[in-house]
Amino acid sequence: MNFGICPLSIIPCRAEPSDKSEMVTQLLFGENFKIIEKQNQWIKILTSYEKYSCWIDAKQALEIDEETYSMLNKPPQFLSGEIAGIAIQNKTNEARAIVLGSTLPFYNYGDFLLDAEKYVFEGQAIDPSEEGKFENIPETAFMYLNTPYLWGGRTPFGIDCSGFTQMVYKLNGIFIPRDAYQQAEMGETLSFIEEAIPGDLAFFDNEEGKITHVGIVLENQKIIHASGRVRIDKFDHQGIFNAESGIYTHNLRLIKHL
Numbered sequence: 041m042n043f044g045i046c047p048l049s050i051i052p053c054r055a056e057p058s059d060k061s062e063m064v065t066q067l068l069f070g071e072n073f074k075i076i077e078k079q080n081q082w083i084k085i086l087t088s089y090e091k092y093s094c095w096i097d098a099k100q101a102l103e104i105d106e107e108t109y110s111m112l113n114k115p116p117q118f119l120s121g122e123i124a125g126i127a128i129q130n131k132t133n134e135a136r137a138i139v140l141g142s143t144l145p146f147y148n149y150g151d152f153l154l155d156a157e158k159y160v161f162e163g164q165a166i167d168p169s170e171e172g173k174f175e176n177i178p179e180t181a182f183m184y185l186n187t188p189y190l191w192g193g194r195t196p197f198g199i200d201c202s203g204f205t206q207m208v209y210k211l212n213g214i215f216i217p218r219d220a221y222q223q224a225e226m227g228e229t230l231s232f233i234e235e236a237i238p239g240d241l242a243f244f245d246n247e248e249g250k251i252t253h254v255g256i257v258l259e260n261q262k263i264i265h266a267s268g269r270v271r272i273d274k275f276d277h278q279g280i281f282n283a284e285s286g287i288y289t290h291n292l293r294l295i296k297h298l
Contacts, residue, residue, distance in 0.1 A: 043109040044085070045072040045145065047102040047154060049137040050195060053094035057082030063192035064094050065203065065218055069120075069136065070143030070154070072104065072112050088113050090206070090218045102155055111146075118147035119211060121164035123183060123196045130158045138163070139195045140183060141207045168213035174298070177239035178264070181208045181256050187270040201266040205241060205254050214298060216241075220254040227296035233261070233277050240297045244279060244290035253290050255280070265290075 046067040054061040057079045067073070067087070076093070077084035083098045088109070104112075125138040136159070138144075144152040144165055152159050183196065184207075190198030194207055202220040209216045216223045224243045230236055236257045244253040255265025255275075263275045267289065274281045280290040 042075050043072065043104050043106055044075060044083075044101040045104050045112070045154070046070060046100075048100055049139060049142075051096050051100045053085075053092075053096055053192070055094065057084070057095045059097075061095070065092055065192050066194045067096065068142040068194060069138050070145050070152075072109055072143075074109075089210075090215075092218045104155075112143075115169045116147075116167045117169075118144040118152075118165045118167055120144060120161070121166040121211070125161060125163035127152070127159040127161045130160065139197065141194070141211055166211060168211065170213070173212055174214070174239050176212050177208055177214075177256060178258055180211050181258075181264045181270075184208070184266075184270045185264070185272070187266070189266050189268050189270075199266050199270065201254050204266045204270060205256060208256060209298075216298070221251045223254055224251050224294065224296065227298040230295040230297060233275075233292075233295060236295050237297070240295055242275065242295045243293045245293040246291075249293075251293055257295065 046069055049069055051067040052063045053065045053067060055064050073085040073087045075083050076086050081098055082095050084095050086093050120138045120140060120142045123140050127136045127138050144161060146153040147165055152161060184204055187196050187199050191200050193199040194203040206216050206218055216226055238258050240257040242255050242257055242263055243251050246252045255263040258264055261276060262272055264272050279288045279292040282289045
């Protein structure tokens with residue numbers, strides 16, 4: 041198997057080939073990948089979307105051929121716009137949970153194909169190539185409000201700070217990489233916080249100067265970000281101010297406009 045696709049709602053992706061290893065990200069339903077290494081029951085993959093390398097359990101993957109892989113990575117690539125949707129297989133009535141931002145392979149007017157089997161999806165399907173609207177980013181971000189924080193997560197049931205920003209941008213047809221430090225390398229750096237507009241990305245660093253956090257700028261010097269949960273806080277030139285604790289929780293490093 042040289043190519044694969046995620047046939048499950050979510051597949052945990054790990055730093056090392058072990059169930060005990062750190063989950064560094066997740067594959068969502070319909071996302072595909074190349075296989076670059078095999079080790080017992082584990083395969084090391086390179087995701088097609090952001091070229092992210094990680095390990096998954098081979099039992100959770102579905103093999104596809106190179107032609108299918110190539111076709112899947114051509115536009116349009118429809119995504120689920122439902123926080124939690126259901127796809128029903130035509131032949132068996134088997135149900136599959138489809139979370140927000142999942143890919144709907146070969147989507148066509150309510151149907152999609154997985155392993156040559158037709159599924160019916162009655163929820164909202166988004167064509168990101170027709171979105172590309174930066175001004176919609178805050179509205180999309182609100183769909184994840186109160187999602188619990190989960191290291192490596194990318195869904196409305198658990199998400200980390202950079203997974204949150206990546207998924208919100210992806211749903212609007214704008215690519216950004218997986219991790220916060222990678223996202224900070226993109227776009228135009230703004231000189232002053234007053235120049236920021238809703239949808240811009242704000243990055244925060246630790247005492248060593250390493251970027252460790254990211255959030256999405258809102259109106260009135262507010263930010264939506266994943267910290268404990270996806271929440272809205274005040275922020276200024278110093279950083280994020282948590283009104284509940286009465287302290288600054290993150291130190292502002294820079295703001296980027298894409």
